[in-house]
Amino acid sequence: MGKILERYPVHRLTTLHIGGPARFFAEAKSAEELQSLIQQAARSGISHCIIGRGSNLLVSDDGYSGMLLRLEPKRWGGIEQVDDRLVVDASVTLGCFCAFCAREGIGGFEFLCGIPGSMGGAVLMNAGAHGKNVGDSVESVRFLHKSGAIISDVHPQFSYRHCHLDGLDVLLSVVLRVEEFSTPLDEIYRRQRELRQWRSDHQPGGPSAGSIFRNPSGHSAGKLIDDAGLKGCTIGGAQISPVHGNFIVNRGNATCKDVLALIELARETVRQKFSIELQLEVHYLGPNGFEII
Ligand SMILES: Cc1cc2nc3c(=O)[nH]c(=O)nc-3n(C[C@H](O)[C@H](O)[C@H](O)COP(=O)(O)OP(=O)(O)OC[C@H]3O[C@@H](n4cnc5c(N)ncnc54)[C@H](O)[C@@H]3O)c2cc1C
Incomplete structure (x- = not known):
């Protein structure tokens, strides 16, 4: 069985390169190994969460207090x-x-x-x-x-x-x-x-999680954010991409807190200007597991 690593830095597992430590992290080679890891966590009273390649994830700066699991990639x-x-x-x-x-x-x-x-x-x-x-x-x-x-x-x-x-x-x-x-x-x-x-013509390079918001029915989230004048807006190390309004990029030292502040800014501005509620497309992993925010 793959090793169970302690206090594993989750920023290494996400394309945004953001996220504090997971209490435990393990990669399973098979369904049986996965079952065994999950049973082990449950016996110790620890929750578990599964991730893939971390390309649609925003992970808290405080990390995750349970066992984070991933399937070992097969080619x-x-x-x-x-x-x-x-x-x-x-x-x-x-x-x-x-x-x-x-x-x-x-x-x-x-x-x-x-x-x-x-x-x-x-x-x-x-x-x-x-x-x-x-x-x-x-x-x-x-x-x-x-x-x-x-x-x-x-x-x-x-x-x-x-x-x-x-x-x-x-x-x-x-x-x-x-x-x-x-x-x-x-x-x-x-x-x-x-x-x-x-x-490469329409989306920014560099660390991101793809589209941050879902497109509201009949609208493009990127266009709403662009029309709200927020492209290029920066908080800490995070920026609403000047290339695409629905991408938040990590300019090197962004924290989850920076990204959450930009999310709140985009939501509030779009709500005030267009009376439209933006909902997250990225999944948020907080200290106690996945949360809807
Ligand atoms: C530059 C960029 C461009 C992107 N472009 C697009 C695009 O054009 N269209 C689009 O739809 N998305 C896009 N995305 C978002 C993302 O790549 C997709 O949503 C992708 O499918 C997520 O896969 P993942 O393995 O990285 O999942 P993760 O981000 O690791 O996880 C996403 C969710 O899936 C769950 N999950 C993952 N694997 C499993 C599993 N085996 N069993 C159960 N649950 C699981 C996780 O728990 C989590 O809730 C883009 C992202 C980036 C960074």
Whole structure:
């Protein structure tokens, strides 16, 4: 079993590079190892939380007081083609998944290109771009239920950046429907290159967690923040990106407190100017676990 590390600095696990220490952190190589770690935490009266590649997370400066768990990333071994389906381990990064698709001539998933998460995080968030969402291709999932049982062949419901799965503790793998087999490799590479270029033209580089807010119905959160005159606004080491109003970037020494202050500023200004409530898309991990803020 992988080592259980104490007081692990969570900023190393997030793309924003923010977050205090987790009391314990461990990576599991298998579902069995995960079950055993969770049982160990429960026996000691410690809570646990699962994260993926930390690309949609804002973590408190005080860290997390329980056991933080992650699935150890698998590469090609985590993707299996069965007829017109792909069985993908939750730990596979989207970068690896897109490279696999390009290598095997599997088209239709280019929209995931450039999203820096894991397949588990992408399914949980119903990640999407350019009018496509991963949930549209999900046939079924296999997951660890809160009761400790592993449940297979479940068909989740998806909505905007959300996956509805009763009793979910940890997503283990997903079966995806493939609609485009034998796509010429050049064509896939061309589409992937175009989408990567689009990202570098429209989104900031540097540490961020992608879009901070969900798009309110009929509106773009980025445009509302831009129209409110907040682009470039800085608190401490955090900045509302001058490139994209819905991105908060860490300019080197940002704290969670700085990011929360910018979130509050954006919410308050947009509320006053446009009477619209902004809701977080990023998930906030506080000292006692995930919280809705
Ligand atoms: C530069 C940048 C660009 C981005 N662009 C996009 C975009 O275009 N579209 C988009 O939708 N998102 C985008 N994102 C956000 C993010 O990449 C996605 O939401 C991604 O799918 C999150 O995956 P993750 O593995 O990093 O999850 P994490 O951030 O680690 O976790 C997110 C949530 O998923 C849960 N979770 C993760 N893995 C599991 C699992 N195995 N079982 C159960 N729960 C799990 C966590 O508990 C948490 O609640 C972007 C982020 C960045 C930094």
